Amino acid sequence: MMIRPDQIEGVQPEQPQRKDKVRQPGNAFGDILNQEVARGDAPAKTQGAVPPPIVNPLIAAGNVGAVQSTNDNSAQVAGQVESILDKWDNYAATLAGPEGGLKSAYTTLDEIAGEVAALKGGQADLAPEIKSIVDELETLTATEQFKFNRGDYV
Template identity: 45%
Template sequence: MKISPEQIEALKLQQQQLDNKAKKVDGAAFGEFLNQEVQQGSARKTATPPPVPGLHAMNPLLQVQQVAQVQPAQVSESEFVGKVEQIFGQLDSYAQQLGSSSEGGLKQAYNTLEGIQGGVDSLKKDWPGVASENPELGAIVGELEVMAVTEQIKFNRGDYV
């Protein structure tokens, strides 16, 4: 089987297109993806169940309570996204601190790692149902937790000394 120059050019063009797509994906793209997922999750959550016949006649304040419950959920989702982005920022800072050669850098890195773990614990505590409401965001929290625990083990084992 002979390989023609046209086939080589087509393969190079295809590889360049894949490289261009890979270059377009960066932190901003992740932020946009995260916002889209949160908005889709809120759209799924805002669908209200059908009203129970006669229930509102017994307690007209139920409608007001339901509206009050929906609005904080939207605020908490933006807080969730903000905390996730903050943890990612701490991870970047942690990586830079590990790269520094000074002993103070390791102390700062350990403090940053503890902050990351506290942030993940806070996410899990403040939004316990995120995995069931939005599996993609739940997976992100799970990956952050695994990464924090793994780094804690590596740090305590002395991999960075």
């Protein structure tokens, strides 16, 4: 393919315009980011607003339980959820490690499924925060069992 001078002449006037557009102040990403950050901080400083605290759902459920005088139940459920999450960590480590093996990983996954089913079936009046966590654990467990049975880890 040959490049002719008449083809180059059509592109040359556009190149300086593009360079000028990029060099214009206020068009760079950093400039726009600084403007947004400055705009976002200004109302908070003038109004004296404080950002909302970050709440751990497991701790919040304990606080809700104290108010509703079911603190023991919430603490027990929170402990069970933590136990299940620890087993998920063990399951992931078993799959990642060469010494673990698929049998022990499936055994751990089966234990997790049993505990999640017991937790979901045994506790009908869970706090909304913990109920959402249990629902996610149930979905994750079903998905992992499907992937395991399909042969994704073989």
